[in-house]
Amino acid sequence: MKINNPAKAGSLESNDIFVMVFPNENGNEIELESIVIKQFGKRIREVIEETLKELNVENAKIIAKDRGALDYTIKARVETAIRRAM
Amino acid sequence: MKLRRTMLFMPGNNPGMIQNASILGADSVILDLEDAVSIDEKDAARMLVRNALSTLDFSGCEVVVRINSIQSDFGYDDLNVIARVKPDAILVPKATSDDIEEIDEILSIIEREEGFKLGSIKLFPLVETAIGLENIRETILASKRNIGVLLGAEDLTADMGIKRTREGNEIFYARNRVASICKAYKIDAIDTPFADVNDVEGLIEDTKRAKAIGMTGKAAINPRQIDYIHEVFSPSMEEIMYAKRVLKAKEEALKEGKGVFSLDGKMVDAPIIQRAENIILKAKLAGIIRE
Numbered sequence: 001m002k003i004n005n006p007a008k009a010g011s012l013e014s015n016d017i018f019v020m021v022f023p024n025e026n027g028n029e030i031e032l033e034s035i036v037i038k039q040f041g042k043r044i045r046e047v048i049e050e051t052l053k054e055l056n057v058e059n060a061k062i063i064a065k066d067r068g069a070l071d072y073t074i075k076a077r078v079e080t081a082i083r084r085a086m
Numbered sequence: 087m088k089l090r091r092t093m094l095f096m097p098g099n100n101p102g103m104i105q106n107a108s109i110l111g112a113d114s115v116i117l118d119l120e121d122a123v124s125i126d127e128k129d130a131a132r133m134l135v136r137n138a139l140s141t142l143d144f145s146g147c148e149v150v151v152r153i154n155s156i157q158s159d160f161g162y163d164d165l166n167v168i169a170r171v172k173p174d175a176i177l178v179p180k181a182t183s184d185d186i187e188e189i190d191e192i193l194s195i196i197e198r199e200e201g202f203k204l205g206s207i208k209l210f211p212l213v214e215t216a217i218g219l220e221n222i223r224e225t226i227l228a229s230k231r232n233i234g235v236l237l238g239a240e241d242l243t244a245d246m247g248i249k250r251t252r253e254g255n256e257i258f259y260a261r262n263r264v265a266s267i268c269k270a271y272k273i274d275a276i277d278t279p280f281a282d283v284n285d286v287e288g289l290i291e292d293t294k295r296a297k298a299i300g301m302t303g304k305a306a307i308n309p310r311q312i313d314y315i316h317e318v319f320s321p322s323m324e325e326i327m328y329a330k331r332v333l334k335a336k337e338e339a340l341k342e343g344k345g346v347f348s349l350d351g352k353m354v355d356a357p358i359i360q361r362a363e364n365i366i367l368k369a370k371l372a373g374i375i376r377e
Contacts, residue, residue, distance in 0.1 A: 009130050015102030072137035073101040080130040 007085035010077035034066035181211030214238030234274030265300035
């Protein structure tokens with residue numbers, strides 16, 4: 001999937017994650033901010049990367065601000081943002 | 087028999103609420119993609135609910151998804167995405183018999199494609215217009231998937247152009263019609279939510295009124311309403327003790343070869359025995375008694 005426009009999904013509410021997607025030139029790039037970055041930062045990145053892979057996204061910049069979202073929410077918000085960016 | 091004393095509405099775009107759905111104590115939860123979700127967030131809510139259904143353990147709590155009307159721009163996408171992760175049921179807003187027939191056909195196709203048992207995804211028509219109320223029989227008969235009807239009084243009274251009140255006299259006819267037809271077709275009749283979440287006394291009175299005319303459960307819009315509604319719709323200890331005595335007396339009468347018998351000087355016949363059996367079954371399902 002090709003990212004054509006900037007797009008966003010999610011919120012800064014507790015248990016949610018706010019995801020912004022931008023077109024990028026050299027592969028995928030993830031900028032993550034989280035209230036649980038020390039405990040779960042690695043896992044959140046993995047979930048974002050997995051979702052990008054599933055959607056065949058190769059050139060996107062993701063800025064994510066996490067408020068304690070579970071995996072199912074991270075995946076849903078990333079997918080929503082990507083589909084909105086197409 | 088499935089106990090549906092409460093069906094708790096939860097906004098479909100709120101992950102914090104969705105992931106706590108199973109611990110709030112409601113018999114069913116309704117993940118709402120319709121009124122609780124703004125037009126701009128329909129796609130986000132649909133994906134969130136899809137992921138929740140395919141990932142989270144709802145621990146035996148029945149999960150119903152209210153889709154958008156299939157007359158709207160979102161209904162078909164909702165149905166196509168949500169049915170593939172197999173909710174227990176779909177709540178159909180402003181349902182008509184045509185809507186229900188069409189949704190039934192779409193569900194059958196999806197169930198075949200996904201390898202689900204045919205007919206396993208159930209339907210709940212939402213009655214919230216005057217025409218919906220008057221055509222409710224046809225709507226129920228439009229699909230064998232229908233397991234209950236939910237009365238939506240806010241939209242119904244808006245459609246009628248009448249005022250919604252705390253006492254609810256304006257929906258007396260609607261409640262009676264829904265309760266009677268649902269009973270005739272042996273499906274659940276779920277009462278409209280009570281809108282003022284701070285008015286506990288009003289909620290209890292409203293729930294008692296609904297129960298008295300034959301509604302089998304009530305929708306809730308806040309977890310705080312669940313216990314009060316359950317208390318009204320669960321058999322009381324007094325009712326359970328009397329039901330047990332009726333069934334014991336029935337056993338003794340059978341041993342003695344009596345067809346009709348009396349308890350406390352009153353004749354006990356088939357309807358009283360049936361009511362006693364229902365009370366015991368409900369008490370077991372509600373976890374009030376074990377044996």
